[in-house]
Amino acid sequence: MMVPFLDLRVTDVSEREELLQAVNGVLSHGRIVLGPEVELLEEQVARECDRRYAVGVNSGSDALILSLRSLALPPGSEIITTPLSFIATANAIRLNGLVPVFADIGDDLNLDPESIAGLITPRTKAIMVVHWAGKLCAMDAIATIAKERGLIVIEDASQAYGASMGERKAGGFGLLGCFSMNSMKVLASLGEAGMVVTDDLELRDRLIALRYNGLVNREECHYVSHNGRLDTIQAAMLLVRLRRFASVIDARRNNASFYREHLKERVICPEETPGFRDVFYAYTIRSDRRDDLKRYLENRGIETKIQHPFLMPQHPAYRGSPGRYPNAERLVRMVLSLPVHEKLTFDQRHRVVDAVQGFFAA
Numbered sequence: 213m214m215v216p217f218l219d220l221r222v223t224d225v226s227e228r229e230e231l232l233q234a235v236n237g238v239l240s241h242g243r244i245v246l247g248p249e250v251e252l253l254e255e256q257v258a259r260e261c262d263r264r265y266a267v268g269v270n271s272g273s274d275a276l277i278l279s280l281r282s283l284a285l286p287p288g289s290e291i292i293t294t295p296l297s298f299i300a301t302a303n304a305i306r307l308n309g310l311v312p313v314f315a316d317i318g319d320d321l322n323l324d325p326e327s328i329a330g331l332i333t334p335r336t337k338a339i340m341v342v343h344w345a346g347k348l349c350a351m352d353a354i355a356t357i358a359k360e361r362g363l364i365v366i367e368d369a370s371q372a373y374g375a376s377m378g379e380r381k382a383g384g385f386g387l388l389g390c391f392s393m394n395s396m397k398v399l400a401s402l403g404e405a406g407m408v409v410t411d412d413l414e415l416r417d418r419l420i421a422l423r424y425n426g427l428v429n430r431e432e433c434h435y436v437s438h439n440g441r442l443d444t445i446q447a448a449m450l451l452v453r454l455r456r457f458a459s460v461i462d463a464r465r466n467n468a469s470f471y472r473e474h475l476k477e478r479v480i481c482p483e484e485t486p487g488f489r490d491v492f493y494a495y496t497i498r499s500d501r502r503d504d505l506k507r508y509l510e511n512r513g514i515e516t517k518i519q520h521p522f523l524m525p526q527h528p529a530y531r532g533s534p535g536r537y538p539n540a541e542r543l544v545r546m547v548l549s550l551p552v553h554e555k556l557t558f559d560q561r562h563r564v565v566d567a568v569q570g571f572f573a574a
Contacts, residue, residue, distance in 0.1 A: 215563055217515040219555040220395050222402075227456065231402070234448040247444035253451055254407070257391075260374075261383040263409040265416040268442030269423050272370040272392020275406035276304035276340075278440055279366055279388040282418045285310060289337040293368075294323040295523040295537040296544065297342040301368050302524040302533075305340070314525045314535030320483070321345065321496060321543065325353035329361075331535065338364040343372035343382055345519070345549075346398065346464075346491035347482070351377060351385045366390065370406075371493035373399045374461055378487050383409045393450060398464065398491050399457055405446040463554035464492040467561055471495055471550060474565040478572045479505075480546075494519055495552035501571075502548050508571045514564055517549045 222228045238247060250268045258266035269275050280291075287309040293301060295314040305312040313336070316327035321344045328339065339358055341349045358365045365385065369375075370392035372382040383389025393405040408419055418435070421428050423442075426435030468490070472481045480498035484490050496519065499505055506516050523544050525533045550564055 213513060213559065213563055215514040215551050215556075215560045217517050217549070217551050218396060218553050220400075221555075223555065227452070230452045230455075231449050234452050235445055238445050238448050244444055246441060247447070249444050249448040249451060250442050253442075253447040253454075256451070256454060257407050258409055261381050261389060261409045263384060263389070264411045265413070266407050266409045267416060267419040267423065268447060269406040269408060269419075270440045270442060271394065271404040272390065272397075272406045273300040273304065274423070274440035275370075275390035275392065275408045276300060276366075276368060277307055278419055278422045278437070279390050279408050280304055280308045280310065281422055281435070281437065282388070282415050283338070283364065285337050288335065290333060290335045290534075291338045291340050291366075292328055292331055292336060292363075293340040294342045294344070295525050295535065295540045296321055296344060296520070297368065297524060298370070298520065299524055299527060300370075301340065301342055302527075302530055306529075310337075311335070312524070312530070312533055312535075314523075314533060314537050314540075316537040317344075317540045317543065318350075319539070319543070320347060320485070321547070322347060322349040323354065324539070325350050325357060327536065328354070328357055332361055332363070336361070336363060338366055340366045340368055341386070342368040342370075343375060345482070345496050346372045346375050346493035347484075348372060348375050348377045348382055348488055348490075351380075355385065371397065372491060373397065374457060375491045376489045377485075387412065388415065393446075398460060398493050399450065399453060401446045401450050401453070403443070403446055405442055405450060407442075460554045461491050463556075464552055465490070467552045467554075467556050468492045468495050470561055471497075471552070471565065475568055478568055492552050494549040496547050496549045498543065498546040499548065500546060502546050505568070505571050506548055509564075509567055512563075512567050514567055515551065518547060519549050520544070 254266040367386040369382040426437035
């Protein structure tokens with residue numbers, strides 16, 4: 213039995229039929245670019261995130277790039293962020309002529325608020341948080357720091373659509389919230405898709421222009437930008453996926469609970485903070501024997517991922533970047549993500565648990 217890290221097949225017959233009907237609807241009305249499904253998806257996402265506006269874009273990367281561009285920060289401004297994220301987070305900062313400054317992370321793998329204050333300089337303009345693996349950062353503490361120091365908060369919520377803290381959802385804390393909805397995410401398109409949410413009308417209007425080469429009314433270029441529009445077909449399929457989204461989260465959370473129950477004595481499992489609701493984009497365990505465990509599982513047909521083997525400032529393009537992150541340097545050598553997707557079967561998750569326990573028993 214193979215246990216894939218992800219299963220992107222559409223195996224549910226009724227879901228496949230609904231997806232095909234959604235595509236057929238777009239083909240019938242012919243508004244392939246920024247059709248009515250895009251606006252409908254924006255309305256639903258804004259409502260779910262309790263924000264006034266949402267702007268659909270081509271990808272999570274574009275959501276980050278265009279959000280920063282919409283702020284029109286002075287070149288060379290510093291953005292404090294986490295060292296542990298997909299490289300798109302740092303790239304979005306650099307592509308806007310800004311400087312990423314890497315703070316440390318806590319044992320929950322999210323940005324540690326206590327590591328932020330010592331990195332703030334007169335050039336610091338914003339904090340970009342990353343809700344790692346579907347768990348929200350300590351947003352109350354980070355928001356307090358930002359308010360005291362006059363900083364903007366931007367959420368990279370690419371991995372956390374649907375995650376919450378109390379009644380507040382991911383994307384509902386910062387001036388701007390950015391989502392990826394590509395095929396690997398919890399709310400998954402069948403290609404690339406992204407979204408930006410905000411309560412600021414001026415930023416909303418600027419983002420609408422920025423996603424289409426900086427054009428206002430599709431005629432007059434006011435900003436230097438590129439084409440980052442959300443395809444109507446992807447929006448139509450995401451509307452279908454939203455109908456089943458609650459059950460997707462429930463399945464991932466059930467799988468995560470099963471892992472924790474059976475593996476907490478063997479490895480360090482992720483813990484859900486009281487009052488938080490994690491969506492488990494990934495189930496990231498920690499072990500001093502990470503590399504040996506990964507090989508052991510792979511030899512038994514269980515696919516795992518190291519997310520990520522390098523911190524962002526350890527990549528060649530970012531070596532020498534400012535920041536301090538000793539805990540991140542320690543933890544990145546221990547992290548390993550197990551399959552936790554919603555299509556995981558009863559037998560597959562038992563196989564994962566048996567294999568992990570077998571490794572340590574041996």
